[in-house]
Amino acid sequence: MPPESADILIVGGGPTGAALALALRGSDLSVVLLEARESMTSDPRPLALSYGSRLILERLGVWARVATATPILSIHVSQRGGFGHSVLSATEAGVPALGYVVSYSELQSALQHDLSGCFTGATVLRIEAGEETALAEFSYLGNKRQINAKLLVVAEGGRGLEGVEGVTQREKDYRQSAVVTQVVSRVLHRNVAYERFTPQGPIALLPFGEKLALVWTTGPQVADMLCSLNDALFLQRLHQHFGDRLGGFYETGKRASFPLKLKYAITPTMPRTVVLGNAAQTLHPVAGQGFNLGLRDSWELSEIILCSTAQQLGTSEMLRAYRARRRLDRYGGIFFTDTLLTLFASDSALFRAARGFGLAALDALPKAKRFLMRRMIFGARG
Numbered sequence: 590m591p592p593e594s595a596d597i598l599i600v601g602g603g604p605t606g607a608a609l610a611l612a613l614r615g616s617d618l619s620v621v622l623l624e625a626r627e628s629m630t631s632d633p634r635p636l637a638l639s640y641g642s643r644l645i646l647e648r649l650g651v652w653a654r655v656a657t658a659t660p661i662l663s664i665h666v667s668q669r670g671g672f673g674h675s676v677l678s679a680t681e682a683g684v685p686a687l688g689y690v691v692s693y694s695e696l697q698s699a700l701q702h703d704l705s706g707c708f709t710g711a712t713v714l715r716i717e718a719g720e721e722t723a724l725a726e727f728s729y730l731g732n733k734r735q736i737n738a739k740l741l742v743v744a745e746g747g748r749g750l751e752g753v754e755g756v757t758q759r760e761k762d763y764r765q766s767a768v769v770t771q772v773v774s775r776v777l778h779r780n781v782a783y784e785r786f787t788p789q790g791p792i793a794l795l796p797f798g799e800k801l802a803l804v805w806t807t808g809p810q811v812a813d814m815l816c817s818l819n820d821a822l823f824l825q826r827l828h829q830h831f832g833d834r835l836g837g838f839y840e841t842g843k844r845a846s847f848p849l850k851l852k853y854a855i856t857p858t859m860p861r862t863v864v865l866g867n868a869a870q871t872l873h874p875v876a877g878q879g880f881n882l883g884l885r886d887s888w889e890l891s892e893i894i895l896c897s898t899a900q901q902l903g904t905s906e907m908l909r910a911y912r913a914r915r916r917l918d919r920y921g922g923i924f925f926t927d928t929l930l931t932l933f934a935s936d937s938a939l940f941r942a943a944r945g946f947g948l949a950a951l952d953a954l955p956k957a958k959r960f961l962m963r964r965m966i967f968g969a970r971g
């Protein structure tokens with residue numbers, strides 16, 4: 590049964606909440622995590638984790654359990670209907686791999702393997718940020734309960750928990766959905782990831798075992814239509830849309846679609862409360878930044894918590910330190926993904942030409958490329 594008070598209460602046991610709980614394992618603090626789901630559900634989305642995220646997951650003792658992690662050795666960036674491309678490679682970035690593709694579900698079970706103080710089937714209904722402690726009301730085994738904490742961490746993925754309205758949010762609807770599935774291509778992927786920009790939205794094909802994980806962003810109605818096509822027609826549409834670089838596709842799995850918007854908190858704290866991961870910033874999946882950013886939120890919050898005294902835990906001083914430490918990385922990630930989408934959205938010939946020159950110039954400037962890659966891998970302090 591969850592206790593009535595704790596030093597730290599984490600709401601949401603998704604990958605960012607679970608990573609924070611793991612990072613605090615072994616400390617003297619009492620940490621409680623409440624997760625609404627009864628058990629692990631299978632989530633079809635692939636996650637491209639940066640090499641920097643791998644280093645954090647290794648420190649958390651989780652990496653060895655992510656058996657299917659497939660290295661990305663290079664990324665081919667191009668635009669449909671226009672010239673110019675750029676190839677980002679691990680060698681140029683000075684790392685063994687730019688990143689790794691894992692399944693959300695596998696990462697989630699690896700993170701939850703060693704968690705203690707985690708209560709599943711506990712849905713937080715409302716939170717209240719106070720000066721001395723924060724309070725959460727939740728339902729568990731059919732009863733309503735309350736828990737007080739010196740520090741409350743909201744990691745519920747941005748689902749609109751009552752009480753989080755205290756944090757000012759900005760929102761931008763991209764009017765796009767991402768269709769997610771796995772496909773097999775006629776040409777072997779050789780650990781290359783493809784990010785191809787089209788006027789309807791970017792399409793990513795990521796090496797995942799022998800297959801490719803597909804994230805195809807497009808308008809919501811087209812996404813519904815793509816999910817309802819039979820396999821042969823879907824693969825044909827994919828080939829038409831992506832082009833010939835992988836020689837076509839001949840096998841696909843179940844498809845799912847996710848609506849996409851940008852939503853972020855101007856200030857990710859309230860009294861005694863930190864909001865992190867997707868609850869603090871939900872990004873478009875272009876360039877696979879969302880969870881990588883959320884994991885750095887968790888890691889850096891854990892470092893601040895572990896350096897704080899019992900009296901400092903959850904104080905405005907501690908929250909200020911967290912905000913200052915995360916500001917550049919958070920805003921960098923938000924600005925980077927949103928700008929990429931804006932730059933590649935226009936279908937005009939002039940824009941296409943300018944983008945083509947931009948991609949070609951990036952390819953010819955190793956220092957600029959290395960700068961970009963290291964920020965994508967390690968965040969703003971790369």
Ligand SMILES: Cc1cc2nc3c(=O)[nH]c(=O)nc-3n(C[C@H](O)[C@H](O)[C@H](O)COP(=O)(O)OP(=O)(O)OC[C@H]3O[C@@H](n4cnc5c(N)ncnc54)[C@H](O)[C@@H]3O)c2cc1C
Pocket residue numbers: 600601602603604605606623624625626634635636637638711712713714744745746747748750767769804847865866867868874876877878879880881882883
């Ligand atoms: C199609 C797609 C592809 C993506 N690809 C990438 C990628 O390649 N790389 C990358 O870095 N990111 C990617 N992302 C983003 C990534 O999925 C998210 O950033 C990540 O899942 C955020 O983790 P989280 O723990 O903050 O939130 P979530 O994953 O949303 O987890 C939140 C958890 O909180 C629980 N919860 C919710 N409400 C309550 C409540 N009231 N009480 C208790 N528990 C609650 C939920 O059950 C859930 O377990 C992608 C996203 C999409 C949609």
